[in-house]
Amino acid sequence: MTAREWLQTTAAAFQRAGLAEGEGAAAEAGLLLEAVLGEPRLQVMAGGARRTLSEAEEAALGRLAARRLSREPLQFILGRWAFLDLTLEVGPGVLIPRPETEDWVDRLLGSPLVERFGADPALVFADLGTGTGAIGLTLARRWPRSRGILVDISAAALEFTRRNLARHPAEADRLAMVRGDLCGCLRTGAFDLVVGNLPYIDPVDLPGLEPEVRDHEPRVALDGGPGGVDLIRRVLAEVGRVVRPGGLVALEHGHGQRAVLQRLPAPDLALRAAFDDAAGRERCLVWERRPS
Numbered sequence: 001m002t003a004r005e006w007l008q009t010t011a012a013a014f015q016r017a018g019l020a021e022g023e024g025a026a027a028e029a030g031l032l033l034e035a036v037l038g039e040p041r042l043q044v045m046a047g048g049a050r051r052t053l054s055e056a057e058e059a060a061l062g063r064l065a066a067r068r069l070s071r072e073p074l075q076f077i078l079g080r081w082a083f084l085d086l087t088l089e090v091g092p093g094v095l096i097p098r099p100e101t102e103d104w105v106d107r108l109l110g111s112p113l114v115e116r117f118g119a120d121p122a123l124v125f126a127d128l129g130t131g132t133g134a135i136g137l138t139l140a141r142r143w144p145r146s147r148g149i150l151v152d153i154s155a156a157a158l159e160f161t162r163r164n165l166a167r168h169p170a171e172a173d174r175l176a177m178v179r180g181d182l183c184g185c186l187r188t189g190a191f192d193l194v195v196g197n198l199p200y201i202d203p204v205d206l207p208g209l210e211p212e213v214r215d216h217e218p219r220v221a222l223d224g225g226p227g228g229v230d231l232i233r234r235v236l237a238e239v240g241r242v243v244r245p246g247g248l249v250a251l252e253h254g255h256g257q258r259a260v261l262q263r264l265p266a267p268d269l270a271l272r273a274a275f276d277d278a279a280g281r282e283r284c285l286v287w288e289r290r291p292s
């Protein structure tokens with residue numbers, strides 16, 4: 001079988017199984033092919049598509065396609081995934097970074113609220129519920145003089161944080177990882193910026209999620225407690241203590257939660273901005289710590 005035939009057959013199988021539509025199914029098959037052949041996809045598509053696969057390659061590709069057809073996330077099969085300009089290790093035990101998180105992080109970094117910190121500020125930040133470390137690593141890369149604390153309650157998630165810091169030594173030098181519960185381990189008044197993508201799915205909605213998410217991503221990364229907003233409620237109640245006056249708090253949330261979150265008690269904080277994601281869905285709220 002040629003690489004092209006494998007691609008066509010597998011993309012069609014992925015489409016029949018409802019994993020992805022047309023181009024999405026072909027892209028998924030292409031990424032598996034790239035992983036096994038060890039060649040960039042464009043190269044495979046250009047010249048290599050006519051080449052005949054070896055028996056070993058066909059067997060390896062068959063195993064990966066079967067895993068994907070059993071609804072294992074493509075990202076876990078590949079073992080890595082992109083977040084903005086980072087490539088991060090992912091796998092069972094950690095949430096796969098999402099494009100909607102890229103959207104608000106990008107918007108936050110381009111917003112006047114953050115630009116007033118200056119071009120190269122020596123900020124101190126915390127990333128609550130860091131998972132792969134996606135957001136914290138992005139901030140550390142953007143601000144080469146910044147320092148940050150990456151917090152997660154899950155030891156399994158922090159193992160991925162550790163691996164991703166090892167992949168990014170220039171940023172890792174300025175980052176510390178802590179196993180902890182929200183702001184509990186953070187020093188009073190020490191932070192210019194606290195960001196977080198904490199779980200925000202209502203547990204009643206968990207059974208209806210796609211199998212890739214429901215059966216493979218960790219529940220501790222998804223379940224936001226009653227109404228989905230319990231963890232964010234707890235952060236808002238306590239984060240005013242750790243942010244210095246004028247500092248910012250940016251939290252990702254689910255579509256339809258904005259109105260509820262705006263009404264939650266947030267001592268010493270004033271709401272400053274709301275960002276939607278690229279699909280136009282409510283995604284992030286930003287508060288500023290009031291002067292004491």
Ligand SMILES: C[S@@+](CC[C@H](N)C(=O)[O-])C[C@H]1O[C@@H](n2cnc3c(N)ncnc32)[C@H](O)[C@@H]1O
Pocket residue numbers: 094095096097098101128129130131132133134135151152153154157180181182196197198199200220221222231
């Ligand atoms: C939705 S995932 C986000 C991961 C990563 N920040 C991202 O955007 O891809 C939520 C993360 O919060 C962590 N988490 C859940 N409850 C927590 C708590 N009480 N304190 C700290 N981290 C928590 C989970 O382990 C998980 O890694």
